[in-house]
Amino acid sequence: xxxxxxxxxxxxKIVDAIESxxxxxxxxxxxxxxxxxxxxxxxxxxxxxxxxxxPNAFNRERVSKAEMNFFLGDILRHIAFRLRRLTRDTxxxxxxxxxxxxxxxxxxADEIVRNFLSELPEIRKTLLSDIRAALAGDPAAGSHxxxxxxxxxxxxxxxxxxxxxxxxxxxxxxxRIMSERAHSNTGIDIHPGATIGAGFFIDHGTGxxxxxxxxxxSNVKIYQGVTLGALSPFDRQGRPTVGQKRHPDxxxxxxxxxxxxxxxGDTVIGKGSIIGGNTWITSSVAPGSVVYRGSEQKAMxxx
Amino acid sequence: xxxxxxxxxxxxKIVDAIESxxxxxxxxxxxxxxxxxxxxxxxxxxxxxxxxxxPNAFNRERVSKAEMNFFLGDILRHIAFRLRRLTRDTxxxxxxxxxxxxxxxxxxADEIVRNFLSELPEIRKTLLSDIRAALAGDPAAGSHxxxxxxxxxxxxxxxxxxxxxxxxxxxxxxxRIMSERAHSNTGIDIHPGATIGAGFFIDHGTGxxxxxxxxxxSNVKIYQGVTLGALSPFDRQGRPTVGQKRHPDxxxxxxxxxxxxxxxGDTVIGKGSIIGGNTWITSSVAPGSVVYRGSEQKAMxxx
Amino acid sequence: xxxxxxxxxxxxKIVDAIESxxxxxxxxxxxxxxxxxxxxxxxxxxxxxxxxxxPNAFNRERVSKAEMNFFLGDILRHIAFRLRRLTRDTxxxxxxxxxxxxxxxxxxADEIVRNFLSELPEIRKTLLSDIRAALAGDPAAGSHxxxxxxxxxxxxxxxxxxxxxxxxxxxxxxxRIMSERAHSNTGIDIHPGATIGAGFFIDHGTGxxxxxxxxxxSNVKIYQGVTLGALSPFDRQGRPTVGQKRHPDxxxxxxxxxxxxxxxGDTVIGKGSIIGGNTWITSSVAPGSVVYRGSEQKAMxxx
Numbered sequence: 001x002x003x004x005x006x007x008x009x010x011x012x013k014i015v016d017a018i019e020s021x022x023x024x025x026x027x028x029x030x031x032x033x034x035x036x037x038x039x040x041x042x043x044x045x046x047x048x049x050x051x052x053x054x055p056n057a058f059n060r061e062r063v064s065k066a067e068m069n070f071f072l073g074d075i076l077r078h079i080a081f082r083l084r085r086l087t088r089d090t091x092x093x094x095x096x097x098x099x100x101x102x103x104x105x106x107x108x109a110d111e112i113v114r115n116f117l118s119e120l121p122e123i124r125k126t127l128l129s130d131i132r133a134a135l136a137g138d139p140a141a142g143s144h145x146x147x148x149x150x151x152x153x154x155x156x157x158x159x160x161x162x163x164x165x166x167x168x169x170x171x172x173x174x175x176r177i178m179s180e181r182a183h184s185n186t187g188i189d190i191h192p193g194a195t196i197g198a199g200f201f202i203d204h205g206t207g208x209x210x211x212x213x214x215x216x217x218s219n220v221k222i223y224q225g226v227t228l229g230a231l232s233p234f235d236r237q238g239r240p241t242v243g244q245k246r247h248p249d250x251x252x253x254x255x256x257x258x259x260x261x262x263x264x265g266d267t268v269i270g271k272g273s274i275i276g277g278n279t280w281i282t283s284s285v286a287p288g289s290v291v292y293r294g295s296e297q298k299a300m301x302x303x
Numbered sequence: 304x305x306x307x308x309x310x311x312x313x314x315x316k317i318v319d320a321i322e323s324x325x326x327x328x329x330x331x332x333x334x335x336x337x338x339x340x341x342x343x344x345x346x347x348x349x350x351x352x353x354x355x356x357x358p359n360a361f362n363r364e365r366v367s368k369a370e371m372n373f374f375l376g377d378i379l380r381h382i383a384f385r386l387r388r389l390t391r392d393t394x395x396x397x398x399x400x401x402x403x404x405x406x407x408x409x410x411x412a413d414e415i416v417r418n419f420l421s422e423l424p425e426i427r428k429t430l431l432s433d434i435r436a437a438l439a440g441d442p443a444a445g446s447h448x449x450x451x452x453x454x455x456x457x458x459x460x461x462x463x464x465x466x467x468x469x470x471x472x473x474x475x476x477x478x479r480i481m482s483e484r485a486h487s488n489t490g491i492d493i494h495p496g497a498t499i500g501a502g503f504f505i506d507h508g509t510g511x512x513x514x515x516x517x518x519x520x521s522n523v524k525i526y527q528g529v530t531l532g533a534l535s536p537f538d539r540q541g542r543p544t545v546g547q548k549r550h551p552d553x554x555x556x557x558x559x560x561x562x563x564x565x566x567x568g569d570t571v572i573g574k575g576s577i578i579g580g581n582t583w584i585t586s587s588v589a590p591g592s593v594v595y596r597g598s599e600q601k602a603m604x605x606x
Numbered sequence: 607x608x609x610x611x612x613x614x615x616x617x618x619k620i621v622d623a624i625e626s627x628x629x630x631x632x633x634x635x636x637x638x639x640x641x642x643x644x645x646x647x648x649x650x651x652x653x654x655x656x657x658x659x660x661p662n663a664f665n666r667e668r669v670s671k672a673e674m675n676f677f678l679g680d681i682l683r684h685i686a687f688r689l690r691r692l693t694r695d696t697x698x699x700x701x702x703x704x705x706x707x708x709x710x711x712x713x714x715a716d717e718i719v720r721n722f723l724s725e726l727p728e729i730r731k732t733l734l735s736d737i738r739a740a741l742a743g744d745p746a747a748g749s750h751x752x753x754x755x756x757x758x759x760x761x762x763x764x765x766x767x768x769x770x771x772x773x774x775x776x777x778x779x780x781x782r783i784m785s786e787r788a789h790s791n792t793g794i795d796i797h798p799g800a801t802i803g804a805g806f807f808i809d810h811g812t813g814x815x816x817x818x819x820x821x822x823x824s825n826v827k828i829y830q831g832v833t834l835g836a837l838s839p840f841d842r843q844g845r846p847t848v849g850q851k852r853h854p855d856x857x858x859x860x861x862x863x864x865x866x867x868x869x870x871g872d873t874v875i876g877k878g879s880i881i882g883g884n885t886w887i888t889s890s891v892a893p894g895s896v897v898y899r900g901s902e903q904k905a906m907x908x909x
Contacts, residue, residue, distance in 0.1 A: 017424035028447040037363040060643040072621045121623035144634040150782040176453040318678040320727035331750040340666040479756040
C-alpha cells in the first residue's frame with residue numbers, strides 16, 4: 001500500500017488511538033496548562049530581566065549613559081506586564097486544579113511581580129559580587145567583559161538568583177522552567193529552591209547539581225561535576241522526602257574541587273574547608289578541614 | 304597589504320587549496336548527503352512528533368478537546384510526508400554508496416514511515432509510564448505539567464523512544480541525529496540502539512551515557528553522570544567490536560545513583576539491585592544486591 | 607496597589623537604583639564592549655567558517671562540484687569582512703582600556719584576519735585526521751556523514767582548531783566566546799589556549815574539561831567526563847597562577863577512559879599509555895603505562 005492510500009485508510013485509526021489515550025487515560029496535561037509558547041515566553045522574560053541587570057552585556061543594542069534611564073524604565077515596564085500575565089495564568093491554573101474557593105490570584109500576581117521587581121537592585125549587587133569572585137578566582141579570566149560574555153556560570157547564577165526570588169514567593173513551575181533553561185545551556189543544574197550567598201563562583205560547571213534544600217554561604221567556589229545532593233529520595237519508611245531538608249549546607253569560604261560528591265541533609269561542610277576532587281562525603285566535616293581523595297573517612301565526624 | 308587588496312590577490316589561493324582538499328583528498332561528504340538543512344528538518348519533524356504525543360505541552364498552540372482529532376490528523380499527515388521524503392533520500396544515499404543493484408528504497412521508505420506512525424500510540428503509553436515514574440520518584444516533582452515542561456529527561460526519553468523505533472527499522476543516521484539533538488539539549492547521551500523498558504526515570508541527567516547494546520528492564524531509575532558503557536571498544540585481537548554486545552544489561556527495578564560506572568557486555572545488574580553513587584562495576588551483581596562505594600569487589604560475581 | 611499604579615509610582619525608584627548601580631559602583635561593562643549582538647555575530651562568523659571547511663555538511667544549501675569555487679570565494683570574502691570588523695572593534699576596545707598610545711589596531715586586525723584565513727586549509731587537513739580517528743576509534747560509527755552530522759565532538763574540535771588560531775594571535779575574548787558556544791552545545795569545554803595534535807577523538811564528551819596550558823600529542827582518544835586540569839588555581843603563595851604552565855601534557859597515542867582526572871603542570875602522560883576510567887592522576891606516568899582504577903599510586907613516578 002502506498003503512503004497516500006495508507007494515510008487515507010489507516011492513519012485515522014492512529015489518530016483515534018492517540019486521542020483516546022489523551023482523553024481516556026490519566027490526564028497528564030490539559031489545554032489550560034503552559035505549553036511551548038508559554039515556556040518560550042518565560043525564557044523571553046528572563047532574557048529581558050538579564051538585559052535590565054547588565055544592559056551592555058545581555059542586551060542586543062548598545063545603551064549610552066544618556067539613554068540608560070529610559071532604557072531601564074521601558075524594559076522593566078515591559079517585564080512587569082508580561083510577568084504579571086504569566087504569573088496570573090500560572091496561579092489560576094494551579095489554583096483551579098486544587099479547587100480553591102477563596103483565591104485572589106489577580107491580587108497575588110500583582111504582589112509577586114512587585115516584590116520581584118523591587119528585589120532586582122539587590123540581585124544586581126549580589127551578581128556583581130559573583131563576577132568579582134570569578135575574576136579573583138580563575139587565573140584564566142581576563143576581564144569583566146570576558147566573564148560576562150563567555151563564562152557559562154554567569155547565566156547559571158544570574159538565572160538562579162532571579163528564579164529563586166520567584167520560588168521564595170511560591171510561584172509554581174515558572175522558576176523551574178527558568179533554571180532548566182540555564183541547565184540546558186550550561187550543564188549547571190541548580191534547583192531554584194537552593195539558597196546561595198554572595199561571591200559565588202562555579203568554574204567550567206558541566207555536571208554540577210545543587211539540590212532544592214542546599215544552603216551555601218558567602219565566597220564559595222565550586223568546580224565542574226560537583227554534586228550537592230540527597231542521600232536518598234526516600235526516608236527510612238520508603239516515603240518520598242518531599243519538603244524535608246535533604247541536601248547539605250556549605251559554610252562560607254569553602255572550595256569544592258571537580259567531581260566531589262557531598263550528600264545528605266545533616267551534612268555541613270564547615271567554614272573555610274577545602275574539599276578535594278573526586279571525594280565522597282556523606283556526613284559533616286569540621287571548619288577548616290582539608291579533605292583529599294582517600295582521606296574522607298578521617299575527615300567526616302561520624303556521630 | 305590592506306584587507307581588500309589581499310582578498311583580491313591572495314584569497315583565491317586559499318579558496319583553491321580548500322577546494323583541492325574537498326575534491327582530491329578522501330571524500331568525507333558529498334552534495335547528495337544530508338547537510339545542516341537536512342539536520343534541521345529531522346529536528347523539526349521530531350518536534351512535530353513530540354507535539355503529536357503531548358499536544359498541550361509540546362505544541363505552541365492550545366488544542367481544545369473539540370479540535371484534538373483534527374489537530375492530530377493534520378500534524379500526523381504532515382509528519383508522514385516529511386518523514387517519508389527524509390527517509391527515502393537517506394535510504395537512496397546510503398544505498399547508492401553501497402552500490403546496491405536491486406533496492407526498492409521508495410517502497411521501503413513507505414514501510415518505515417507506516418511502521419513508525421503505527422507505533423506512536425504505544426510510544427505514548429510507554430512515555431506516560433515514564434512520567435508516572437518521575438512523579439513517584441522525585442520528591443521535588445510537583446505536577447505532571449512541571450515534569451513535562453521542565454524535566455530535561457522528558458525530552459531525552461521521548462526522543463529516545465521515537466529514535467529507537469526508526470533505529471529498529473535500520474534507517475541510517477536519522478535516529479542518531481535525533482538522539483544527539485537531545486544530548487545537546489539535556490546532556491543525556493542515549494544511543495538509539497539501547498532497549499529501555501517502561502517506567503524509566505533519569506534525574507538531573509547531565510553526563511549520563513547509555514551505549515548502543517544496553518538493555519534496561521522496567522521501573523529503572525538513574526541519576527546524573529551514570530555510564531552504562533563498553534569495557535573497551537576493541538576485542539582481544541584489537542578489532543573494533545562493531546555489532547557485538549558490549550554494554551551491560553540492567554534488570555527490572557534497579558536504582559543507579561549518580562556517577563556510577565557499569566561496563567561490559569557480560570555485566571548484568573540483577574533485578575531490584577541498588578547501585579550506589581561513584582561505584583565502578585565491571586562484572587555482574589546478583590539480584591537484590593546493594594552496592595556501595597568501596598563494596599564493589601565483594602558484590603561482583605567474578606567468574 | 608494595582609500594578610499600573612505601582613508602575614507609575616514605584617518603578618522609577620527601582621530604575622534609579624539599577625542605574626546608580628550601573629554608573630556608580632564598579633564598572634563591569636560599558637557601551638563600547640561586546641554585547642549579545644556581538645556574541646551572536648561571532649557565532650555566525652564561526653558557523654560560516656565551519657560551512658567553508660565542510661560545505662556539504664555545515665552549509666544549509668547543497669554545493670555542487672561546479673559551484674564549489676564560487677561558493678568558497680563568496681563565503682570566505684564574507685567571513686573576511688565580518689571578522690575584520692569584529693577583530694578591529696575588539697582590539698580597539700581592549701587597547702583603549704589599557705591606555706595604549708601607539709597602537710595600530712586597524713593594521714593589526716588586517717594581519718590577524720589574513721593569518722587566520724591562510725591557516726584554514728591546514729585546519730581542514732587536521733580536521734580530516736580527527737574524523738578518520740573517530741571512524742577508526744568508535745565501533746558504533748557508521749560513516750563519515752554520520753560523524754560529521756551527529757557526533758558532538760566534531761563541533762567541539764572544529765571550533766577549537768578555529769578558536770586556537772585566533773588565540774595564538776592574542777585576539778582577546780573572541781576565541782573564548784567561540785569555545786563556550788561549543789561547550790554549551792556539546793558539554794565539551796576546551797580552552798582555546800590548549801594545543802592539540804592531529805587525529806584527536808572525544809567520544810560522548812559531556813563533562814570533558816581541557817585547560818588553557820594543556821598539550822596533547824597525535825592520535826589521542828578521550829572519553830566523557832575526563833578532566834585535564836590544574837592542581838590548584840593558586841601557587842604556594844596563594845597568588846593566581848596566571849600565565850603559568852598549570853595543566854598536563856598528554857603524549858602521542860594515549861587513550862584516556864571516562865571520568866579520569868589528570869592534574870598539574872608537571873604531569874606528563876607518556877606516549878602510548880592507557881589511562882583507565884575514574885582514575886586520579888597528579889604526577890607523571892611513564893610511556894606505555896596501563897593505569898587502572900586503584901593502580902594509580904603504583905603508576906605515578908613520584909619525585
